[in-house]
Amino acid sequence: MTSRFAAPATLEAALAILAADGAARPVAGGTDLVVAARQGRKDLPESIVAIDRITELARHEVVDGVLVLGALTSHDWLAGSPDVGSAWSALADASAIVGSPATRATGTIGGNLMNASPAAETTAPLVVLDAAVTLQAAGGASRAVAVEDLATGPGRTVAGAGELLTGVAVPPTAAGSGSAYIRLEYRRAMEIAVVGAAALVTLTGDGRIAAARVALTAVAPTIVRAPEAEAALIGATADPATFRIAAAAAAAAARPIDDVRASADYRRAMLVVVVARTLAAAAARARGQSIPIPASRWAPGQEV
Amino acid sequence: MPELLQLTVDGLPLSAVVEPGRTLLRVLRDDLGRTGTKEGCDDSECGACMVLIDGRPVNSCSYLALQAAGREITTVEGLAGVEALHPLQQAFLEGGGIQCGFCTPGMLISAVALLARDPDPSEEAIRDGLAGNLCRCTGYQPIIRAVQRAAAEMRAAVSAGAVTASLVDPAL
Numbered sequence: 425m426t427s428r429f430a431a432p433a434t435l436e437a438a439l440a441i442l443a444a445d446g447a448a449r450p451v452a453g454g455t456d457l458v459v460a461a462r463q464g465r466k467d468l469p470e471s472i473v474a475i476d477r478i479t480e481l482a483r484h485e486v487v488d489g490v491l492v493l494g495a496l497t498s499h500d501w502l503a504g505s506p507d508v509g510s511a512w513s514a515l516a517d518a519s520a521i522v523g524s525p526a527t528r529a530t531g532t533i534g535g536n537l538m539n540a541s542p543a544a545e546t547t548a549p550l551v552v553l554d555a556a557v558t559l560q561a562a563g564g565a566s567r568a569v570a571v572e573d574l575a576t577g578p579g580r581t582v583a584g585a586g587e588l589l590t591g592v593a594v595p596p597t598a599a600g601s602g603s604a605y606i607r608l609e610y611r612r613a614m615e616i617a618v619v620g621a622a623a624l625v626t627l628t629g630d631g632r633i634a635a636a637r638v639a640l641t642a643v644a645p646t647i648v649r650a651p652e653a654e655a656a657l658i659g660a661t662a663d664p665a666t667f668r669i670a671a672a673a674a675a676a677a678a679r680p681i682d683d684v685r686a687s688a689d690y691r692r693a694m695l696v697v698v699v700a701r702t703l704a705a706a707a708a709r710a711r712g713q714s715i716p717i718p719a720s721r722w723a724p725g726q727e728v
Numbered sequence: 729m730p731e732l733l734q735l736t737v738d739g740l741p742l743s744a745v746v747e748p749g750r751t752l753l754r755v756l757r758d759d760l761g762r763t764g765t766k767e768g769c770d771d772s773e774c775g776a777c778m779v780l781i782d783g784r785p786v787n788s789c790s791y792l793a794l795q796a797a798g799r800e801i802t803t804v805e806g807l808a809g810v811e812a813l814h815p816l817q818q819a820f821l822e823g824g825g826i827q828c829g830f831c832t833p834g835m836l837i838s839a840v841a842l843l844a845r846d847p848d849p850s851e852e853a854i855r856d857g858l859a860g861n862l863c864r865c866t867g868y869q870p871i872i873r874a875v876q877r878a879a880a881e882m883r884a885a886v887s888a889g890a891v892t893a894s895l896v897d898p899a900l
Contacts, residue, residue, distance in 0.1 A: 429748035462771040524860025526785040613859030
């Protein structure tokens, strides 16, 4: 049962509490922490530090081409930002399909990452976009961790006691790049990925793939890169045949489980479809074609 | 340790002594007697508990009450004026958007939030805006039509200067 609650106004004060009180855990919108307690999956922490009033964690701006997001940046803002939609489309695709309007208005990017769900929507986009988080602790200690290296298992991260995720930095993508995130969903709202994939594709002038990153959602204990798929893409022509080969290769990185939402076999089969579709959307955006956000609502033609 | 919580609910300054783990829904209903906001699933799936916090839609069943300190809460009880229902309430009533009524407080709050940011929503935008609210009676069609009708009336009233912006956005 929760016995202690603090709502500090400054980051310094929040970090001091997290350092002094080993049981203290941060909450921003509560859309994971409190929901898990209501569902009986995990009790509320004994000590809660509400960070939602810390204005320095709520900023979001583009600095020298880098998207700099405070931990409190909402899914709603990410889904609606023209900058994010055009330059970091995969992140907008993911943010636009988190939960419901209320989840998106209240839930934050910091919470989505630190909750470390294998089905988290924003993680795979941030992995392919090569984003890094800042973990801060009291006394000025601060370190950057690649989003790819943040989660170590379901609900677990590399963050140590007293460390708080304070921000996310997403670098600019190279010219000729496009990105997308698509999930398989059974319903349009209050859903999490059955399987999902994010892709970043950079094209040369003659339509070949100069660089590619692919990350997979809900097929392993954490969100994982798919190096075999990336290798199959680089140097190849960006066409449906290439995407099919790469999607089949992506299955090598998948270690799906059977659970209430899908069998492992079904996840493996659908992953191939979702990866091919995501690559097609990312490549279309790299060519300057307009694929609506969220790309999960996009109905590709027969070519995929 | 219980703490004193002071907040504004539907324009009223209210206070309660609250244990840190209690949710805003429990405090609204049990401590403050504001039972218009409903408990459905109690884990953020159904939207019956929807309130606005400083204008943002929030599932109050999964929001810590103490996080609402000093904030403006709008519940279904704050929508009607002294003499007339809110246009959304009137349209739900007249258009069959209400059957058992249990989802209605949350539906109305989500609709208010939607129309505050998009006064002229497409049918798809209405469906997206209400996507966090479940209704087991109506089949949703009368609710969608009621929101369309109320939106048209509210746009007409605003352009005629008949109401202030506060009717459109209770957070203002």
